[in-house]
Amino acid sequence: MDVIEAVKKRKSIRGYKSDPVPKEVLEQILEVASHAPSAMNTQPWESVVLTGEVLENVRQGNVKLLNSGTLPNPEHVVTSWPRESIYRQRQVNLAKQLFRLMDIPREDKEKRAKWLERGFRYFDAPAAIILFTDRCLSESGPLLDIGALIQTICLTALHFGLGTCIEDQGTMYPAVLREYANIPESKRIIVAIAIGYPDWDFPANKVESERDPIRDVTTWLGFD
Numbered sequence: 001m002d003v004i005e006a007v008k009k010r011k012s013i014r015g016y017k018s019d020p021v022p023k024e025v026l027e028q029i030l031e032v033a034s035h036a037p038s039a040m041n042t043q044p045w046e047s048v049v050l051t052g053e054v055l056e057n058v059r060q061g062n063v064k065l066l067n068s069g070t071l072p073n074p075e076h077v078v079t080s081w082p083r084e085s086i087y088r089q090r091q092v093n094l095a096k097q098l099f100r101l102m103d104i105p106r107e108d109k110e111k112r113a114k115w116l117e118r119g120f121r122y123f124d125a126p127a128a129i130i131l132f133t134d135r136c137l138s139e140s141g142p143l144l145d146i147g148a149l150i151q152t153i154c155l156t157a158l159h160f161g162l163g164t165c166i167e168d169q170g171t172m173y174p175a176v177l178r179e180y181a182n183i184p185e186s187k188r189i190i191v192a193i194a195i196g197y198p199d200w201d202f203p204a205n206k207v208e209s210e211r212d213p214i215r216d217v218t219t220w221l222g223f224d
């Protein structure tokens, strides 16, 4: 698969087959992705890769806190989008499309809650990668580097027939990850990636997220 095909083919996968992902494959993905660029080659990232019972414990821990009404407590600022902004509009468009595909009517609170839970369950993927950084680093600096890493992980996963979903939801309850994944307080938990073999019959996987044309967001200078 060439680079352009991979970039265009990658999409967020929110339904997975239960087939386990071999550890060697996950290792290869992380090794390839470690070639992602970082500022001054600082590589300000670490990961834990979860599967099996540990992942199940984390899923249950997350869902328990979610359903108890515990407020999410992410360790980096997860952007909130101003109500009237184009950003909020894009978010709403995505949610509408997912709810339509999943046959979740706006007023069906129970179905909506179940759907929300899925994110906190890593979409029931057979594995999840949790990325974190060291608290001795600035709060925002490593985010750019980890951004490059997560896209590289997702693209590399395609090579192995795997799908991914980058998720803030998976790191909203750091206490759960600290308990079951042994991530020490000295580390700042940033983001999760659900990973596994896509279930193409799962309706939400038919989502086609839109992009605005680059002419709307790009200024060209000095070309003519």
Ligand SMILES: Cc1cc2nc3c(=O)[nH]c(=O)nc-3n(C[C@H](O)[C@H](O)[C@H](O)COP(=O)(O)O)c2cc1C
Residues within 6 Å of the ligand: 010, 011, 012, 013, 014, 094, 119, 165, 166, 167, 168, 169, 170, 191, 209
């Ligand atoms: C930093 C980041 C956090 C995200 N968090 C979530 C999440 O918590 N739940 C979710 O369903 N998708 C999440 N996504 C996936 C985005 O919704 C998705 O990338 C976007 O809608 C574009 O769709 P695509 O990935 O299918 O191209 C996240 C993506 C990024 C980059």
